[in-house]
Amino acid sequence: EVQVVESGGGLVQPGGSLRLSCVVSGFTFSSSWMHWVRQAPGKGLVWVSRITSDGSSTSYADSVKGRFTISRDNAKNTLYLQMSSLRVEDTAVYYCAISDGAWGQGTLVTVSS
Amino acid sequence: QSALTQPASVSGSPGQSITISCTGTSSDVGSYNYVSWYQQHPGKAPRVMIYEVSNRPSGVSNRFSGSKSGNTASLTISGLQAEDEADYYCVSYTTSSTNVFGTGTKVTVL
Numbered sequence: 001e002v003q004v005v006e007s008g009g010g011l012v013q014p015g016g017s018l019r020l021s022c023v024v025s026g027f028t029f030s031s032s033w034m035h036w037v038r039q040a041p042g043k044g045l046v047w048v049s050r051i052t053s054d055g056s057s058t059s060y061a062d063s064v065k066g067r068f069t070i071s072r073d074n075a076k077n078t079l080y081l082q083m084s085s086l087r088v089e090d091t092a093v094y095y096c097a098i099s100d101g102a103w104g105q106g107t108l109v110t111v112s113s
Numbered sequence: 114q115s116a117l118t119q120p121a122s123v124s125g126s127p128g129q130s131i132t133i134s135c136t137g138t139s140s141d142v143g144s145y146n147y148v149s150w151y152q153q154h155p156g157k158a159p160r161v162m163i164y165e166v167s168n169r170p171s172g173v174s175n176r177f178s179g180s181k182s183g184n185t186a187s188l189t190i191s192g193l194q195a196e197d198e199a200d201y202y203c204v205s206y207t208t209s210s211t212n213v214f215g216t217g218t219k220v221t222v223l
C-alpha cells in the first residue's frame with residue numbers, strides 16, 4: 001500500500017521560514033515526479049511546485065517563486081519544501097502528491113503574528 | 114497562471130449522468146493530454162479519478178470517464194450515487210512547465 005506522510009507544518013510569523021517534509025513508502029519514489037499543492041481554509045486546490053524524478057528540474061507557481069524551494073532525497077524516499085519569507089496568504093494545508101497518484105493527508109501551515 | 118474554469122456546482126439525481134467541464138486555454142488544456150481529475154470529500158485528501166484526459170487508475174469505478182475537445186476537458190459521472198457527492202477539481206500541465214488547477218465543482222446528489 002502506498003503511504004504519503006507530510007510533516008513540518010505549524011504556526012510561524014510573517015517573514016519566517018518553515019521546512020515541510022514528505023515521506024513516501026510502498027512506491028518506487030525515485031521513479032515519479034512529485035508535487036506540492038496547497039489549500040487555504042474553505043478554498044480550492046492550488047498547485048505550488050513540482051520536481052522531476054531525479055531532481056534535475058523544478059517548477060513553481062508565480063506566487064511562491066523565489067521564496068519556496070522544492071527538493072528531494074531519493075535515498076530517503078523524502079520530498080521537501082523549504083518555505084521562506086512567509087506571508088499571511090501562504091496559510092493553507094499543504095499536500096504532498098505523487099504525480100497522478102496518491103496524496104498525503106496534508107500538513108497545516110499558519111502564518112500569523 | 115489563471116485557474117481553469119469549472120462550474121461552481123452541478124447536481125443530479127441518483128442513477129443520472131452528469132458532466133463537469135474544465136475550460137482552459139491553448140497554453141494548458143489545449144496543448145497537452147495531461148489533464149487529471151480529482152475528487153475531494155470534506156476534510157479528506159484529494160483522490161485521482163482520471164489522468165491523462167481519459168485514463169482511470171485501478172480501483173476507480175468505470176462510472177467515471179474523461180474526455181477533451183480543444184481547450185475544454187470534461188468529467189462524466191454516470192449512474193450517480195450518493196457517495197459521488199464531493200468537490201471535483203481538474204488540473205492541467207501548461208506550456209510554462211507548471212500545473213494549474215480548476216476552480217472546483219461541488220457535486221450534489223439530489
